[in-house]
Amino acid sequence: MKLLSTSVRASEGIAVGRAFVVRRTKSSINREKGSAESEKSLFATALAASREQIAHLAENSDIFAAHLEIIDDEMIVDSVETAINEGCSAEDAVSSSCEQIVSMFEAMDDEYLAARAADVKDIFARISQNLAGGVINPFEGVENGDIVVDRELFPSDMALLDFSKIRGFVTAEGSTTSHVCIMARNLSLPAVVGLGDASAEITTGDRLIIDGAEGLVIVNPDEYTLNDYLTRGLNYQALKQEQQAVANCEIFDGDRRVYVFANAGSVEDVERAIASGADGIGLFRSEFVYMQSSQEPTEDKQYEIYAAAARACNGKPLIIRTLDIGGDKAVPYLDFPKEENPFLGWRAIRISLDRVDMFCRQLRAILRASTDGDVRVMFPMVVCVDELRDAKYYLEQCKRELEQGGVAFNPNIKVGVMIETPASVFIADSLAAECDFFSIGTNDLIQYIMAADRANVKVSKLYNPYSDAVLRAVQSVILAAQNANIECGMCGELASDNLATERLLTMGLDEFSVNVGSIAKIKYELNKLTTK
Ligand code: PEP
Numbered sequence: 141m142k143l144l145s146t147s148v149r150a151s152e153g154i155a156v157g158r159a160f161v162v163r164r165t166k167s168s169i170n171r172e173k174g175s176a177e178s179e180k181s182l183f184a185t186a187l188a189a190s191r192e193q194i195a196h197l198a199e200n201s202d203i204f205a206a207h208l209e210i211i212d213d214e215m216i217v218d219s220v221e222t223a224i225n226e227g228c229s230a231e232d233a234v235s236s237s238c239e240q241i242v243s244m245f246e247a248m249d250d251e252y253l254a255a256r257a258a259d260v261k262d263i264f265a266r267i268s269q270n271l272a273g274g275v276i277n278p279f280e281g282v283e284n285g286d287i288v289v290d291r292e293l294f295p296s297d298m299a300l301l302d303f304s305k306i307r308g309f310v311t312a313e314g315s316t317t318s319h320v321c322i323m324a325r326n327l328s329l330p331a332v333v334g335l336g337d338a339s340a341e342i343t344t345g346d347r348l349i350i351d352g353a354e355g356l357v358i359v360n361p362d363e364y365t366l367n368d369y370l371t372r373g374l375n376y377q378a379l380k381q382e383q384q385a386v387a388n389c390e391i392f393d394g395d396r397r398v399y400v401f402a403n404a405g406s407v408e409d410v411e412r413a414i415a416s417g418a419d420g421i422g423l424f425r426s427e428f429v430y431m432q433s434s435q436e437p438t439e440d441k442q443y444e445i446y447a448a449a450a451r452a453c454n455g456k457p458l459i460i461r462t463l464d465i466g467g468d469k470a471v472p473y474l475d476f477p478k479e480e481n482p483f484l485g486w487r488a489i490r491i492s493l494d495r496v497d498m499f500c501r502q503l504r505a506i507l508r509a510s511t512d513g514d515v516r517v518m519f520p521m522v523v524c525v526d527e528l529r530d531a532k533y534y535l536e537q538c539k540r541e542l543e544q545g546g547v548a549f550n551p552n553i554k555v556g557v558m559i560e561t562p563a564s565v566f567i568a569d570s571l572a573a574e575c576d577f578f579s580i581g582t583n584d585l586i587q588y589i590m591a592a593d594r595a596n597v598k599v600s601k602l603y604n605p606y607s608d609a610v611l612r613a614v615q616s617v618i619l620a621a622q623n624a625n626i627e628c629g630m631c632g633e634l635a636s637d638n639l640a641t642e643r644l645l646t647m648g649l650d651e652f653s654v655n656v657g658s659i660a661k662i663k664y665e666l667n668k669l670t671t672k
């Protein structure tokens with residue numbers, strides 16, 4: 141029996157099954173390198189075949205729709221053709237360009253963007269295979285109930301492997317925000333990722349136990365351990381079923397309705413959240429709309445997305461947060477200056493108030509979508525009342541423009557403020573007097589209160605949501621909201637932590653906005669606490 145572990149929490153759940161270790165043989169062919177022109181033409185043929193395959197897959201998958209945008213990016217053709225001009229064969233040019241572009245993505249500070257390196261690798265792997273004569277399925281031989289073990293799983297593997305027939309997967313590389321991890325959480329498929337070279341100790345046919353919540357893999361367990369985990373697996377399944385049973389409940393704490401909203405970054409997230417029992421969307425991260433585009437999305441494009449999200453809510457609230465870029469999130473077309481302290485720099489509402497035309501295009505798109513549902517608008521990183529007043533001033537100006545143009549919108553759209561800085565905690569009473577709701581962003585609030593970078597593992601002990609300073613701040617914000625008679629929600633990760641639910645409920649939190657996979661868990665916890 142061997143124990144392998146990782147600190148990455150990919151997708152919770154316990155699975156026992158036979159290991160299937162994927163062998164990805166590099167496609168290679170022996171041929172004489174031709175002239176630069178003929179190498180470029182071979183590459184062009186493989187690129188066109190790859191594009192056609194991806195376009196076909198994109199008909200049923202957003203992931204491949206994103207691949208389509210990447211493969212159409214001139215950077216790929218430029219980089220491969222430059223390498224061919226420098227004397228490489230088409231195959232070598234594809235492989236060196238892949239390394240170059242992937243390392244560029246991996247170097248990005250933003251975890252979400254860094255995880256997109258997997259998409260780029262995936263696309264280049266497809267081009268390589270097409271150069272060698274066709275796409276190979278590395279999952280031939282996977283049996284029902286297997287646990288798939290691979291160096292890394294790629295989005296396109298979803299078209300080759302039926303994930304519903306396996307019990308889970310283990311990878312050496314990958315992060316919690318990679319597409320396959322997100323998909324595993326959606327399917328409630330246990331997964332352990334980021335195991336590193338330890339994964340090489342597993343061979344096909346080994347019996348495996350995986351515990352996704354603990355990031356643990358047990359290879360060839362003894363009988364006692366096996367029985368122990370089989371029981372734990374059954375208990376986990378039973379708990380999941382109990383949680384699922386209350387996912388659509390309305391929660392009341394006495395007379396007070398307590399809402400479980402969800403955080404979303406796309407219309408698909410909204411659809412999944414509502415189907416999973418969410419009472420609304422407490423945070424629609426509009427920056428993803430900007431980050432997935434090579435130029436600023438037009439007002440019409442944004443309107444389409446916000447309106448689709450509003451319709452997907454079926455009348456339940458949709459809180460759209462205006463652009464929260466900067467810090468660790470960048471977009472190429474915004475020309476960010478190099479900053480010494482990006483988290484204390486040009487980000488979120490600060491950018492919006494500096495780039496008023498862009499801000500107003502977003503506000504008009506949000507206002508237009510407000511006729512498609514209960515749309516609300518929320519401003520990120522507010523630190524003083526003037527910022528809120530300025531943002532509201534532009535909102536009113538946009539309302540007037542729409543009115544003059546005869547465009548419909550909800551004139552009483554609710555306006556909220558994210559409380560995610562110590563400054564906003566201290567002036568919560570003043571802010572509450574001028575807005576309709578609060579949402580506490582603990583992800584940033586903790587890092588600013590504790591002076592501990594949210595992404596720096598060296599200070600992760602200090603980045604503690606349960607520290608006195610953080611809990612007192614949360615309580616004082618809720619009290620300020622109550623005094624002003626406005627609702628107070630929380631959209632930071634702390635809302636998804638069931639160990640915090642009782643405390644937050646007692647403090648008087650009205651709305652828990654959680655990640656989609658945690659809706660049933662938090663509803664269950666709240667239901668237990670309010671019906672005992
Ligand atoms: C937060 O800071 O808690 C939050 C929800 O915003 P983000 O994680 O997008 O910064």
Ligand code: MG
Binds near residue numbers: 581584
């Ligand atoms: Mg934040």
